[in-house]
Amino acid sequence: MFDLSQLVVLVTGSSRGIGLATGKALLDAGARVVFTSERPVSDCPEVMHYLQDPNARYFQTDVSQTELAKRLVQNAWQVWGQLDVVINNVGTFREPSFLELTEENFQWLFRLNVWTAIAVTQEFVRLNRNANRGGRILFTTSLNGSRSEPAHTLYDATKGAINALTRQLAVELAPWGFSTAAVAPGLVETPLTDFGLRSDPVARNTILQQIPLGKIASPEEIASWFVFLASPASKYATGIVIPVDGGLDAQQMPQRPITEFEKEREKNRTASEK
DSSP, X not given: OOOXXXXXXXXXXXXXXXXXXXHHHHHHTTOEEXXXXXXXXXXXXXXXXXXXXXXXXXXXXXXXXXXXXXXXXXXXXXXXXXXXXXXXXXXXXXXXXXXXXXXXXXXXXXXXXXXXXXXXXXXXXHHHHHTTOOEEEEEEOOGGXXXXXXXXXXXXXXXHHHHHHHHHHHHHHGGGTEEEEEEEESSBOSTTTOXXXXXXXXXXXXXXXXXXXXXXBOHHHHHHHHHHHHSGGGTTOOSEEEEESTTGGGOSSSOOOOOHHHHHHHHHHHHHHO
């Protein structure tokens, strides 16, 4: 049920961070993997290392361009004559404050974070339908799709859209043999999400105190979920969004200190029970 040796998987945005870790984890699980990003492979030393594996390929593509996104899927299919799983991972956050937002900001971020996933998935579905096959469609979303964060107006909106897309495509494409799922990380230790946390221990500790498990996730801890969701072991699950967030979504508010009054009350309660 966890054997991926028969699968070919395309991972968009896979030259670093979660995408890169996911590609590696898939290779380790036996899958044939197509890495891709807009960067030339010479600028991606980690990817070049993985390309020593005969089950790995890399295509430099700007998936924000619709025709290039479609061609990427076609090229990935042609390498091994099939494409079983697509992981729509590419995305970013880059926006000014709310009152400074422009239509151009909106169009740029929604094109990258949402439209690319639609364009890639459309071609994936077309190719597999033409071959009388189904497939698995996975997405990298974010806890921000359901739990908001200051200064992330457009980013949060795009991830909310990906959550909705995950559910809607599960319903629309099920009759053709396709299923969907999304992984919604909390804070992950990547170049994109650093924003000074490595060099500012006070700010970092403030963040850690708000995560019940007390740590920021590694990309590998997110990647393992994509391996599971790509595998036959998860085939009955569709339309699901899975938070992988160290417990952030489980709590009502950031952790608060236990007051001295509460400690004394508990001490008295315990003493009275003895």
